[in-house]
Amino acid sequence: MERHGAEVAPKTVSAPVPHTPDPLPTLRALRMALDGFLSKGVDGEPQMTFAAALMRTMKDGERLRTIIAERAFDLHYQPIVDLETGAVHHFEALIRFTEGASPAGAIRMAEELAMVTDLDKAVADKAVRKLNSPGFGLTRIAVNVSAASLASDDYVDRLLAMTGDRPDVRKRLMVEVTETAALNDLAAADRRLARLRETGIQICIDDFGAGSASFDYLRSLSVDIVKIDGAFVKTLADGGKDNTVVRHLVELCRALEIDTIGEMVETEQVADALRALGVNFAQGYLYGRPEKEPRTRVAAAPARRQGVTEGWG
Numbered sequence: 001m002e003r004h005g006a007e008v009a010p011k012t013v014s015a016p017v018p019h020t021p022d023p024l025p026t027l028r029a030l031r032m033a034l035d036g037f038l039s040k041g042v043d044g045e046p047q048m049t050f051a052a053a054l055m056r057t058m059k060d061g062e063r064l065r066t067i068i069a070e071r072a073f074d075l076h077y078q079p080i081v082d083l084e085t086g087a088v089h090h091f092e093a094l095i096r097f098t099e100g101a102s103p104a105g106a107i108r109m110a111e112e113l114a115m116v117t118d119l120d121k122a123v124a125d126k127a128v129r130k131l132n133s134p135g136f137g138l139t140r141i142a143v144n145v146s147a148a149s150l151a152s153d154d155y156v157d158r159l160l161a162m163t164g165d166r167p168d169v170r171k172r173l174m175v176e177v178t179e180t181a182a183l184n185d186l187a188a189a190d191r192r193l194a195r196l197r198e199t200g201i202q203i204c205i206d207d208f209g210a211g212s213a214s215f216d217y218l219r220s221l222s223v224d225i226v227k228i229d230g231a232f233v234k235t236l237a238d239g240g241k242d243n244t245v246v247r248h249l250v251e252l253c254r255a256l257e258i259d260t261i262g263e264m265v266e267t268e269q270v271a272d273a274l275r276a277l278g279v280n281f282a283q284g285y286l287y288g289r290p291e292k293e294p295r296t297r298v299a300a301a302p303a304r305r306q307g308v309t310e311g312w313g
Helices: 023-042 046-070 103-112 116-132 154-162 186-198 215-221 241-255 268-277
Strands: 075-082 087-095 140-145 172-178 203-207 224-228 259-262 279-282
Touching: 046 103, 046 116, 075 116, 075 172, 087 103, 087 116, 103 116, 116 140, 116 154, 116 172, 140 203, 154 186, 172 186, 186 215, 203 215, 224 241, 241 259, 241 268
Parallel strands: 087 140, 140 172, 172 203, 203 224, 224 259, 259 279
Antiparallel strands: 075 087, 075 279
């Protein structure tokens, strides 16, 4: 093998793995551990380092599997407000782990180890229970769904079963399609999302503009709301290209009869810019941080924390 004009000897490593009836979880853990091993480089004996990385990945994967099965996580709810009235329109349910694990890291592991559909279903289960809880009122909740969960009917079947005897709950439930991974079959995904919309569940495209599939999603999927990625939103008060991009996006969505949300709103100036551009709703620390018990009234004063950003989890 040649690299930068010099001969480099290929290296191999080996590591013991447990015998299991289903080898796929082990193979996925091997791939994830190898990716981490190669990205961080070798510190010490390669075989020992990789073996440790593999065992750590498998241990973390089993712990995550248990957390999902036992629903050993919390949902925190962040308000999305109507920019015209200032009232809470709905909440986004964001996962938080009681053990203090990083939501983004856990979600990435769930995707790598093919557990993300189980995680999506577990989150939806908790959100539906919240919607059914006494005293919650008529507020809507949005849950995130990954591309992997829309690759088969399993997630949609489960969500419809959860809400089968409560059509009023379906009208207060929203699904946000995330762009952490691309939808490979948009036509099939649209058919599945259409089944949800037919029952009253609303569909939102999350982080629009952050991924290359955004306009394909907008063209191919029947959706109710588009959430504009915070990278375009947080600089709106400064003027410039982002204002032009957001203005034309809002005009496009309006022509398609799709509402819009601006995320990562931390200042009144950004909120004013969104309002002037015709964006319908806003989300961010200006209105409230994610909390375990959702509050239907947003804070009178900004709840912004310097240097903190929001994300899927």
